[in-house]
Amino acid sequence: MSRCTAPSDVRQRGRADVASPGAAMRGAVVGAVVVALAGIGAPADAAPGPTPTEPVVSGAVVNSGKDVIVGITHDVAFPVTVTGADDSGLSFVDVDLKGPHGGFYTTDAFCETATACTTAFTVNAHPAPGSDDPVDLANANAGTWKVDALVDTHDGDSVFAPGVASFGLKRAARLTVNAAPEPVAKGATITVTGKLVRANWDTYRYAGYTGQAVKLQFRPKDSDTYTTVATVNTNSTGNLHAKVKAAKDGYWRWNFAGTTTTGPAKAAGDYVDVR
Structure with a gap:
C-alpha cells in the first residue's frame, strides 16, 4: 500500500485538543451554586455534544x-x-x-x-x-x-x-456444437460433437481445455428449457463426442459450468429435424 492508516492514538490526540464540553459545564455549575446562595436563580445544564465515531x-x-x-x-x-x-x-x-x-x-x-x-x-x-x-x-x-x-x-x-x-x-471459455445427421429418422442415432477451448493469457490464443466435464443438453422445438442428457469429459485436445437416439425435433448444445480459473460457456443450440 502506498498509504497507511493513521494510528488510533494519533487520532485521539488530535481530538483531545478540542476543549471538553463537560469541563466547561463543570465551571458553569460552580458559578451557578454561588449565584444560588445569593438568592439568584441558576441556568439549566446543557446536554453534552455527540461523541465522534471511528470510520x-x-x-x-x-x-x-x-x-x-x-x-x-x-x-x-x-x-x-x-x-x-x-x-x-x-x-x-x-x-x-x-x-x-x-x-x-x-x-x-x-x-x-x-x-x-x-x-x-x-x-x-x-x-x-x-x-x-x-x-x-x-x-x-x-x-x-x-x-x-x-x-x-x-x-x-x-x-x-x-x-x-x-x-x-x-x-474466458468457448464451446462449439454439431449434431448430425440432419434431418434424421426417428429412433436413429445422432452424433453430437463439439470443442471446449479457453483463453491462454500467455500465448494470446484459445486452446483446448483438457479433462473437463461438460453437459450435453436438449431442448424440444416447442420448449424454452434445456434438459441434461449426459455428461462427457473433454479429451486431450478439448474435443467432445456423444451418441444419442433421435426422439423429437429440437436443439442440442454443450454446457460448461466453469472452474475456479475459467469462466462458463454454452454453445448455441444446433437444431435437428427428426422425421
Missing part, C-alpha cells in the same frame, strides 16, 4: 457481484464499490486488488456519497499494439482475488480494511 468499512462489491472474465483481444472494465460509514462522511478511497502469483492492480477515487466510493479498473491479457509484450495478465494470475480498501473521511480520519471482499478473475 468503518462495511464491505465491497466487485463487478456487480459477477466474476471478471477476460479473453485475449479486449480490455475488460469493471467497478469496485466500497461502502462504509463515518459521522463526517467518506471522502476518498484507495483500492488494491491482489491475486495469485503476484497479480496486482490499484486505483483510487473520490467517494460519490457519504457512504459509498466507486473505483474503475481495466484489465487485459493481450499484446500491446505493435508489440509482442504482454500488457497485464498471465495464466498463473487466474483464480480468486482479494480486495484491500483504504478510506479517508471528511474530518481527516482513515480506515484500512484488508480482504474486505473477494472475486473470481477468470480466463
Whole structure:
C-alpha cells in the first residue's frame, strides 16, 4: 500500500485538543451554586455534544457481484464499490486488488456519497499494439482475488480494511456444437460433437481445455428449457463426442459450468429435424 492508516492514538490526540464540553459545564455549575446562595436563580445544564465515531468499512462489491472474465483481444472494465460509514462522511478511497502469483492492480477515487466510493479498473491479457509484450495478465494470475480498501473521511480520519471482499478473475471459455445427421429418422442415432477451448493469457490464443466435464443438453422445438442428457469429459485436445437416439425435433448444445480459473460457456443450440 502506498498509504497507511493513521494510528488510533494519533487520532485521539488530535481530538483531545478540542476543549471538553463537560469541563466547561463543570465551571458553569460552580458559578451557578454561588449565584444560588445569593438568592439568584441558576441556568439549566446543557446536554453534552455527540461523541465522534471511528470510520468503518462495511464491505465491497466487485463487478456487480459477477466474476471478471477476460479473453485475449479486449480490455475488460469493471467497478469496485466500497461502502462504509463515518459521522463526517467518506471522502476518498484507495483500492488494491491482489491475486495469485503476484497479480496486482490499484486505483483510487473520490467517494460519490457519504457512504459509498466507486473505483474503475481495466484489465487485459493481450499484446500491446505493435508489440509482442504482454500488457497485464498471465495464466498463473487466474483464480480468486482479494480486495484491500483504504478510506479517508471528511474530518481527516482513515480506515484500512484488508480482504474486505473477494472475486473470481477468470480466463474466458468457448464451446462449439454439431449434431448430425440432419434431418434424421426417428429412433436413429445422432452424433453430437463439439470443442471446449479457453483463453491462454500467455500465448494470446484459445486452446483446448483438457479433462473437463461438460453437459450435453436438449431442448424440444416447442420448449424454452434445456434438459441434461449426459455428461462427457473433454479429451486431450478439448474435443467432445456423444451418441444419442433421435426422439423429437429440437436443439442440442454443450454446457460448461466453469472452474475456479475459467469462466462458463454454452454453445448455441444446433437444431435437428427428426422425421
